[in-house]
Amino acid sequence: MEILLSRQEERPQLPADKAPFHEWTFPGGAVWTYFYRKGNDYLLRFPELADFEVSSSGDSVRCWAVPGVSDATIDHLYLNQVLPLALGKQGEFVFHASAIEVDRFAVAFMGESGRGKSTLAASFATSGFRFLTDDGLLVKEEGGGYQVLPSHPSIRLWQDSEVALLAENAPSAPPVQYTSKARFLAEDNLVFCGEARPLRHVYFLGDGAAKRVELEGLSPSEALIELVKHSFLLDIEEQTLLARHFDRLTRLVSRPIFYRLDFPRRYQALAQVRQAILEHATEESEAA
Amino acid sequence: MSFTDKVTIPPQVMARQVGEETVILDLESGTYYGLDPVGARIWQLLGEGRAPAEVCDVMLAEYEVSREDLERDLSDLLDALIDKSLIKIEPA
Numbered sequence: 001m002e003i004l005l006s007r008q009e010e011r012p013q014l015p016a017d018k019a020p021f022h023e024w025t026f027p028g029g030a031v032w033t034y035f036y037r038k039g040n041d042y043l044l045r046f047p048e049l050a051d052f053e054v055s056s057s058g059d060s061v062r063c064w065a066v067p068g069v070s071d072a073t074i075d076h077l078y079l080n081q082v083l084p085l086a087l088g089k090q091g092e093f094v095f096h097a098s099a100i101e102v103d104r105f106a107v108a109f110m111g112e113s114g115r116g117k118s119t120l121a122a123s124f125a126t127s128g129f130r131f132l133t134d135d136g137l138l139v140k141e142e143g144g145g146y147q148v149l150p151s152h153p154s155i156r157l158w159q160d161s162e163v164a165l166l167a168e169n170a171p172s173a174p175p176v177q178y179t180s181k182a183r184f185l186a187e188d189n190l191v192f193c194g195e196a197r198p199l200r201h202v203y204f205l206g207d208g209a210a211k212r213v214e215l216e217g218l219s220p221s222e223a224l225i226e227l228v229k230h231s232f233l234l235d236i237e238e239q240t241l242l243a244r245h246f247d248r249l250t251r252l253v254s255r256p257i258f259y260r261l262d263f264p265r266r267y268q269a270l271a272q273v274r275q276a277i278l279e280h281a282t283e284e285s286e287a288a
Numbered sequence: 289m290s291f292t293d294k295v296t297i298p299p300q301v302m303a304r305q306v307g308e309e310t311v312i313l314d315l316e317s318g319t320y321y322g323l324d325p326v327g328a329r330i331w332q333l334l335g336e337g338r339a340p341a342e343v344c345d346v347m348l349a350e351y352e353v354s355r356e357d358l359e360r361d362l363s364d365l366l367d368a369l370i371d372k373s374l375i376k377i378e379p380a
Contacts, residue, residue, distance in 0.1 A: 221322045
């Protein structure tokens, strides 16, 4: 699972010599990441920010920042986008999700950007619980079970969440240039869990249309499709990796641990959401 | 398409049963499809190499449904599967 990152000299982004095989776009349609093939390797281009070249095995990454882009931005792109993709290329299970620790187990929150993954994680992490990751949830199959590994000890929050959840002087990392989300480092009031924890529940976050907290179990096939949507996969055309990923997801969704969670997006409602999640986790462990 | 035609599943199409349903992955396009329990049973029978007419007989024995309704639903499903290149049809 080792990945070697080497920073190269800054350089402007020259036009690529072929078309990308894949793109990630923002909801408005602007391209956030272009995926190119470069021989057996991959070039990930974040327009106006940086190029990252990932080796075919996913074990080494070279980075070229666009002149003037800050180190914090590069670190951030690497940790939140490139590293999960490289780990995925190595065959690891990596999802767009945050996770917290409840009762020595891990509880994960998955959903598209803006659904509240980070806010929920920060809400728990400022209320006596510890967080395992803000994004890039790494899950290991181990001894017939699934372990969630801790990732970077920081949480990114939009300013409204920051005001609602964190103390005024919470320590933050240097700002990054592509988002107005600030990244907050783990500290006494935002507590990080540095140990792996068995995965208990995964909640897929709804769009906030619910009038109160709503929890509903997902069928295995619904869970599988959701997990596919939230997987970090570098090369969706690589059939061997895709087939292996599919088989492993099939095993994962045979566990009845997947739920849809929706709640009104009001900060005042977060205590109630936390309570519902905790009760749900406790019921399950008593039943087990 | 005739109900006596031979149906095959191309090698780039993977399917796995999850609970009572089946999820199909087309490795060529990277697209996933879901089948409900009835669709999953039909897929299973097709995977055993049964022609649509045989599938129809088995389903009539297992489900409370008229032959007319079943043949229409089966035909719709087969058309959809052919359209997505998830099965191939060869005349018997």
